[in-house]
Amino acid sequence: MAESPEKFIPGRRDLLAKIASTVFAGLVARAIVGEPAPAEAATLPELPPLPPAQPDEDPLIRMMRDLQRALQKPLEQRRWVMVIDLRKCVGCHACTISCVAENKLPPGVVYRVVLEEEIGTYPYVTRRFIPRPCMQCDRPPCVPVCPVYATWKRPDGIVVIDYHECIGCRYCITACPYGARTFDFGDRYTEGTPGAQAFLVGEEGASVYEVSPAFEYGRPWPRRGEAQPVGNTRKCHFCLHRIERGLLPQCVVTCIGRATYFGDANDPDNLVSELIARPNVIRLKEEMGAEPKVYYLL
Amino acid sequence: MKRRIFYGLAVLTVLFGLWGIYERVAFGHRHASYGSYVVWGLWVALYLFFAGIAAGTFVFATLDYLFRVPAFARTGRLSLFLTLIALGAGLLHIWLDLGRPELVWKVYLQPNFNSVMAQIVWGYTIFGLLSLIMLGMSFRPQRYAGWLKLLSAIGLLLALFLSGGVGALLGVQAARPFWHVGLFPVQFPFFSLASGAALLLFVYGLFDRAANEHRHSLLHVLAILTLVLQLIKLYFLWADFSQSVYGGVPMNVAAVRAVLFGRYWWAFWILQIFLGSLVPIIILIWPRLATRPSWAALAGFLVLLGFAAARANIVFPALGVPELPQLIGAFHSIRLQFSYFPSLMEWALSVGISGLAGLIFLIGYDRLPLTPAHVRTA
Numbered sequence: 270m271a272e273s274p275e276k277f278i279p280g281r282r283d284l285l286a287k288i289a290s291t292v293f294a295g296l297v298a299r300a301i302v303g304e305p306a307p308a309e310a311a312t313l314p315e316l317p318p319l320p321p322a323q324p325d326e327d328p329l330i331r332m333m334r335d336l337q338r339a340l341q342k343p344l345e346q347r348r349w350v351m352v353i354d355l356r357k358c359v360g361c362h363a364c365t366i367s368c369v370a371e372n373k374l375p376p377g378v379v380y381r382v383v384l385e386e387e388i389g390t391y392p393y394v395t396r397r398f399i400p401r402p403c404m405q406c407d408r409p410p411c412v413p414v415c416p417v418y419a420t421w422k423r424p425d426g427i428v429v430i431d432y433h434e435c436i437g438c439r440y441c442i443t444a445c446p447y448g449a450r451t452f453d454f455g456d457r458y459t460e461g462t463p464g465a466q467a468f469l470v471g472e473e474g475a476s477v478y479e480v481s482p483a484f485e486y487g488r489p490w491p492r493r494g495e496a497q498p499v500g501n502t503r504k505c506h507f508c509l510h511r512i513e514r515g516l517l518p519q520c521v522v523t524c525i526g527r528a529t530y531f532g533d534a535n536d537p538d539n540l541v542s543e544l545i546a547r548p549n550v551i552r553l554k555e556e557m558g559a560e561p562k563v564y565y566l567l
Numbered sequence: 568m569k570r571r572i573f574y575g576l577a578v579l580t581v582l583f584g585l586w587g588i589y590e591r592v593a594f595g596h597r598h599a600s601y602g603s604y605v606v607w608g609l610w611v612a613l614y615l616f617f618a619g620i621a622a623g624t625f626v627f628a629t630l631d632y633l634f635r636v637p638a639f640a641r642t643g644r645l646s647l648f649l650t651l652i653a654l655g656a657g658l659l660h661i662w663l664d665l666g667r668p669e670l671v672w673k674v675y676l677q678p679n680f681n682s683v684m685a686q687i688v689w690g691y692t693i694f695g696l697l698s699l700i701m702l703g704m705s706f707r708p709q710r711y712a713g714w715l716k717l718l719s720a721i722g723l724l725l726a727l728f729l730s731g732g733v734g735a736l737l738g739v740q741a742a743r744p745f746w747h748v749g750l751f752p753v754q755f756p757f758f759s760l761a762s763g764a765a766l767l768l769f770v771y772g773l774f775d776r777a778a779n780e781h782r783h784s785l786l787h788v789l790a791i792l793t794l795v796l797q798l799i800k801l802y803f804l805w806a807d808f809s810q811s812v813y814g815g816v817p818m819n820v821a822a823v824r825a826v827l828f829g830r831y832w833w834a835f836w837i838l839q840i841f842l843g844s845l846v847p848i849i850i851l852i853w854p855r856l857a858t859r860p861s862w863a864a865l866a867g868f869l870v871l872l873g874f875a876a877a878r879a880n881i882v883f884p885a886l887g888v889p890e891l892p893q894l895i896g897a898f899h900s901i902r903l904q905f906s907y908f909p910s911l912m913e914w915a916l917s918v919g920i921s922g923l924a925g926l927i928f929l930i931g932y933d934r935l936p937l938t939p940a941h942v943r944t945a
Contacts, residue, residue, distance in 0.1 A: 365898065377603060377902025384893030399893065410742060416685035417673040436673055437666015440684050442606045446742035448890040451603035452666065454596045454902060495595055500666030553891070557741060 313340055316515035328527050329517065331540050337515050339533035345424035348535040349507055351518075352544040353400050354566040357528035360385060360398035364520035364529060368402075371508060371519035373483035373492070376456040380449075380505035381520050400529065402520065403428065403449040403505035404553065404561030411441035411450060420502070426562055427507055429486065432497040441502055446557045455499035457492075484510050507531070534562075570929070577926035584919005590912040591663055600910040602902035604894070605886040609909040610664040612878040613917050615733055616762070617657030617924075618691065619755065619874070622730040623763015624649040625698060625722055632701070633719035638784050641939035642767075643715075644705040645777055648937050649766060649928070650698045656924040658691065663916060683739055687732040694725045708942070730759035737881065745811070745822035745885035754803045758874065761796035764789050765847075765870035772864025774932060779939035783858050790857035793870060797848055800877075818888050825884040830906060834876045843873010883907055 316337050319330060339347050360383055368374070368381045384399040409428050412420055419434035420441055442450040459476045482489035487510045490498060508518035516522075521531045532541035541564075544550070549567045590598050601608035624646045630636040631643030662668050675692075678685040701718050704711035734755030737746035748754075768789045771778040778785050808827075811819040826835050850866040851857045857866065887905045889895055895905060909917075931937050 377900040379898045379900070379903070382894070382897040384891060384897050386893050401891065401894075401897075410740075413679070413681045414684065414739070416679055416682040416688065417670075417677055418679045419673075434670075434673065434677075435667065436670045437668075438664075438684060439606045439666070440682070442603060443886065444740055444742055446890055448604065448894050451902070452596075452606060454599070454602075456597060456902070497667075500595060502666075 314514045316340070328530065328540060329522065332517055332521065332530060332532055333515070335532045335536065335539045335541075336512065336517060339536055339539070340513075340515060342533075342535075346535055347425040347533045348562070349405065349426055349512070350532065350534040350541050350545065350562045350564060351402060351405075351507065351521075352530040352541050352550075352564045352566060354528045354530070354544075355397060355399060356566065357526040358383070358398040358400060358524075359526050359528075360396065361525055363523045363525055364400055367519045367523035368505070371483075371511075372485055373481065373490075374503075375453060375479075375492070376458055378451045378453050378503050380451075380503070399553075399565070400520070401447060401449065401553075402507070402563060404447055404559065404563045405507060407560035407562060408558060410444045410446065410557070410559055414440045414444045416440065427509055428504070429506055429509065430502060430504060432486075432490070432501045435497075435501040437500040437502065439502060446554050446559060447561075450502050450504045453498045453501055453503050455495060486510060487513060570933075573925070573929055577922045577929060580918045580922025581926055582919075583915050584917075584922055587912050587915030587917075587919050588663075591916060594912075596666065598910055598912040600913060601907055602900070602904055604889070604903055604905050605883060605907035607664075607882050607886060608907060609879070609913045609917055610660045612882045613875065613920075614657045614661040614664070615882070616875050616878045617653045617660065618733055619730060619759040619878075620762045620766050620871075621650045621654035621657060621694075621698075622726040622756070622759040623761070624653060624766055625694075625726045625763070626760055627763055627767055628701070629719040629723045632705075632715040633723065638781050638788050639779075640781075641779050641942035642785070644702065644942055645770075645932075645937045645939070646767070647698055647702040647705060648931055648935075649770065651695065651702065652924045652927050652931075653766070654691065654695050654698065655927075656920050658695075659920050660917065683732060683736045687729055687736060690725060690729045690732060694722065694729055697722050697725065705942075706936070726759070727756050730756040737885075742890060743822075743885045743888075744816050744819040745888070746881075748807060750803070750806075757796060757799050757803070758877075761793060761800055762871060762874045764793045764796060765867045765874070768793060768863045768867030769871065770864075770867075770928075772860040772862070772867060775860075776938040776940055777932065782860070786858045786860070786863045787854060790851045790854070790863065790866070793866070794848060794851040794857075797844055797851075797870065801844060818890075821888040822884040825887055826880050829884065829887075831883075831908075835880055838876035839873050839880060842869050843876055844870075847873070 317333070319334050319337065320326075322331070322334065362383050365379065365381050365383055369379065372380065374380065381400060381402040384401055386397050386399070388395050388397055405426055405428050407422075407426065409422055412422060412428065416438060417434055417436055419436070420428065420430045422428050437452070439452055442452060457476075457479055459479055462475070480492045482491040484490070485506065492499075508516070508520075511518060518531055521529045530541050530544055532539040534542055534545060536542060544566065545564045547566065550564050551567060552561045552564055554561075599608065627639065628643040628646035628650065630639040631641065631646070662671060665671060674685055674688045678689060680686060697718055701715060701722065704715055704718075708715065731752035734751035734753070737743070738748055738751035740746045768786065771782060771785055771789070808823050811823045847866040847869045850862050856862045887907065889905055936942075
């Protein structure tokens with residue numbers, strides 16, 4: 270359908286600002302109200318408005334549109350995958366940091382590291398950066414080993430953990446071929462720091478951030494004492510709480526080189542479907558047979 | 568005098584352990600040295616160690632109740648007692664290792680039987696109950712002779728299943744080539760039997776009344792058995808390591824190299840091989856030496872020491888090799904390191920649990936009618 274010329278078409282900057290403010294408002298509101306949101310929403314939430322498609326649009330806009338289209342489908346018909354273009358990754362670690370901030374990860378818990386390797390010998394030498402989120406394997410080795418069904422693969426392919434069910438045996442961590450699961454020891458950034466009243470440093474100031482809740486799986490997880498997820502295994506979930514509100518995973522949004530792509534591989538018109546059909550696509554440790562859903566473009 | 572030293576030692580270790588318990592309860596896992604890469608530490612290694620002993624000593628109880636081997640006559644009651652103590656020590660270790668120990672009931676009420684861990688938790692629970700019932704029945708052996716025989720047969724199969732299951736717990740992990748050895752579930756029952764025999768050598772050698780009137784022949788049989796099992800253990804070790812190195816799979820080779828030449832090479836060469844294998848073999852190969860109680864006790868102790876080191880050398884090196892080589896240094900945190908040495912809190916808790924096991928044994932030995940002499944008078 271053709272758009273009328275009078276209709277306001279937001280620019281890329283306007284749109285990103287709006288998305289950011291929506292996300293922030295949503296997080297703060299829920300932090301204050303403390304209202305848990307269902308992890309698998311039965312009804313579609315209000316999705317961020319998007320401009321009409323343009324040929325040279327930012328891949329983020331395209332992916333947002335693809336995401337919104339995927340959300341119209343039943344859960345079991347979606348197949349979320351991530352594609353990472355290693356030629357575009359500059360190793361800035363923005364994705365790692367934004368993931369830590371988004372999920373309020375404590376010390377020692379990390380969902381998305383960037384692996385670095387040096388290739389070649391001088392003068393023909395280069396560095397390669399390999400972001401490594403959870404691979405959300407189609408045959409996840411971490412799932413069958415759990416003694417209490419605390420971790421499972423959702424119909425849309427995302428492997429999740431129920432923090433109230435996990436007993437903290439860490440068997441799943443040993444089973445992961447990618448080292449993608451970490452254990453929450455209950456460590457705090459402010460532990461042992463001086464009690465200065467500064468805003469960011471010092472226990473009084475920084476602990477405000479430290480105890481503010483994460484919103485993994487669509488509900489608040491305030492960091493109080495030994496409450497879950499302390500004592501649990503934790504992992505990347507492709508920012509499920511964001512996806513279900515029509516937002517891309519935080520690592521995708523913050524990638525400065527647009528090296529990370531996300532979408533529904535069951536949709537042939539989705540950007541990721543185009544990317545994973547290329548001949549230069551690989552997956553890590555394919556020989557393990559876990560069928561990872563994170564693809565790399567070489 | 569000797570007994571007082573034992574009691575004193577046991578009480579001291581328990582006191583040390585109480586501090587460890589306080590640390591564990593008050594600070595959770597924060598004062599532990601393991602992290603998210605070497606995710607299992609000393610407690611898991613000692614769980615494997617004690618669980619192995621429990622299965623092994625149970626097999627020796629069946630030599631009395633099921634197979635009626637004359638040399639082991641009336642030793643079954645004490646063997647069952649040792650089984651329960653070792654099992655308790657093992658399960659206490661693994662329970663305190665859980666991130667949420669208060670949720671352990673979920674393994675019983677919502678078990679995933681596809682998980683080897685759930686299988687062996689259930690198995691050990693049934694095994695523990697069965698051993699407890701048998702111990703109760705052993706106080707009236709004439710009345711329950713048939714039951715003891717039946718439960719011994721069931722328990723024997725369970726002991727083999729469980730010790731093999733512990734091997735499978737690690738063996739099914741394809742992500743860890745060092746563990747992913749098809750023969751692990753076959754090897755572990757041998758390890759269990761060897762550690763059970765070693766514990767009995769230690770106990771019969773050190774405590775006069777623990778053995779029956781055939782103490783000499785009992786020590787002789789146990790010495791031969793321990794010797795043979797030690798040689799089998801060394802053969803398994805050689806087979807594993809030589810195939811791993813020959814095969815050349817990088818993660819596997821890295822783990823073997825870590826064991827042989829890594830930071831804790833001494834745990835392998837000195838504790839596991841020299842003190843835990845070669846010295847006991849030298850003692851046990853001479854019947855005159857092996858049947859002398861103090862030497863038998865020493866050999867038993869050394870074999871146990873070697874097995875404890877071996878359990879650590881199975882668990883830690885496999886986890887100390889990164890799943891992806893570049894994970895080293897990808898994100899800096901004390902929880903994201905590939906080296907591990909237990910913290911003081913971890914040692915305290917393990918020493919305390921071991922001391923508690925020793926104290927319970929001493930009290931049982933001194934106060935309860937557990938020894939063969941009691942069985943005779945009954």
